[in-house]
Amino acid sequence: MSVSSNPVLVVHGGAWAMPDDVIDAHIHGVRNALTTGWRVLERGGSALDAVEEAVVIMEDDETFDAGRGSFLNRDGKVQLDALIMEGATLRAGGVGCVERILNPVRAARKILSESPHVYFVAEGAERFAAEHGVKLCENKDLVIPREVERLREYQSRVKEGKEPSGNDLFAPEISHDTVGAVALDRDGNIAAATSTGGTLDKAPGRLGDSSLIGCGCYADNQSAAASTTGWGEPIMKLVLAKWAADRVASGSLPEWVAQEAINYLKDRVNGHGGMILLDSRGRYGIAHNTPRMAWAVRTIQEEQSGVTRNE
Numbered sequence: 001m002s003v004s005s006n007p008v009l010v011v012h013g014g015a016w017a018m019p020d021d022v023i024d025a026h027i028h029g030v031r032n033a034l035t036t037g038w039r040v041l042e043r044g045g046s047a048l049d050a051v052e053e054a055v056v057i058m059e060d061d062e063t064f065d066a067g068r069g070s071f072l073n074r075d076g077k078v079q080l081d082a083l084i085m086e087g088a089t090l091r092a093g094g095v096g097c098v099e100r101i102l103n104p105v106r107a108a109r110k111i112l113s114e115s116p117h118v119y120f121v122a123e124g125a126e127r128f129a130a131e132h133g134v135k136l137c138e139n140k141d142l143v144i145p146r147e148v149e150r151l152r153e154y155q156s157r158v159k160e161g162k163e164p165s166g167n168d169l170f171a172p173e174i175s176h177d178t179v180g181a182v183a184l185d186r187d188g189n190i191a192a193a194t195s196t197g198g199t200l201d202k203a204p205g206r207l208g209d210s211s212l213i214g215c216g217c218y219a220d221n222q223s224a225a226a227s228t229t230g231w232g233e234p235i236m237k238l239v240l241a242k243w244a245a246d247r248v249a250s251g252s253l254p255e256w257v258a259q260e261a262i263n264y265l266k267d268r269v270n271g272h273g274g275m276i277l278l279d280s281r282g283r284y285g286i287a288h289n290t291p292r293m294a295w296a297v298r299t300i301q302e303e304q305s306g307v308t309r310n311e
């Protein structure tokens with residue numbers, strides 16, 4: 001049976017209390033990602049290629065906490081996580097704690113396409129990537145002065161006892177600039193990808209929700225494709241992307257489910273963040289409980305982008 005669907009692409013570029021002076025850069029970044037991903041879908045390319053290409057654009061954009069320009073961990077290093085998943089086959093590829101890859105979503109895609117495994121971490125992931133044609137870089141190539149300064153300031157405030165700890169460390173004012181994309185292609189297949197540098201000053205080896213299947217990213221043609229951003233630990237506890245996809249499979253509209261998922265995140269574990277959600281009929285939802293979220297959407301009928309407010 002041949003299916004012909006109208007393509008849809010939704011991308012996000014983080015959810016937090018973005019100050020006014022970074023809004024334009026976020027809108028610019030998500031629009032660029034949308035344009036690139038849409039080009040793939042427009043010429044009949046797969047949802048999987050579209051989400052990969054869209055995420056690469058945001059990894060390359062220093063505005064976001066993904067790829068070069070990501071937050072630094074406690075040791076002053078960039079440590080990246082990414083996942084990509086295909087809804088038709090449930091094939092997935094993930095990398096965690098990689099330090100020498102400019103575009104972790106490319107490495108994740110290689111795992112999805114060329115490995116019997118689903119997930120690689122640290123040096124093993126880098127070795128796999130290099131063996132499959134992904135060029136490695138030095139960690140310092142991923143570090144930018146803005147982030148060195150951000151970490152230095154943060155750590156000195158902690159030393160002075162001025163920085164909040166525990167849950168407050170993850171207050172919405174702390175930036176969550178993880179990036180993600182969900183897409184539907186002409187063949188009726190959906191896919192999702194998420195990429196992040198994780199949280200500021202994280203302990204080396206800490207892995208967040210973004211690259212974990214069903215937590216920060218999920219795709220199944222029989223339910224939905226989802227990508228999340230926000231405070232990773234609560235999202236992981238609820239396996240939130242899969243939770244949302246299952247609700248879509250039971251008949252609820254992605255638009256409502258995205259909001260329900262974010263409400264559940266708040267009510268059940270006092271978490272915060274944002275989600276994009278898309279089903280294989282092209283219905284989508286975008287929701288967040290942080291003060292702001294950057295996103296962009298393109299369908300045959302419409303193109304929209306913005307930073308929505310929840311203030």
Ligand code: ASP
Binds near residue numbers: 014177198207209233
């Ligand atoms: N969810 C990511 C993490 O916890 C962070 C983010 O979305 O900005 O690693």
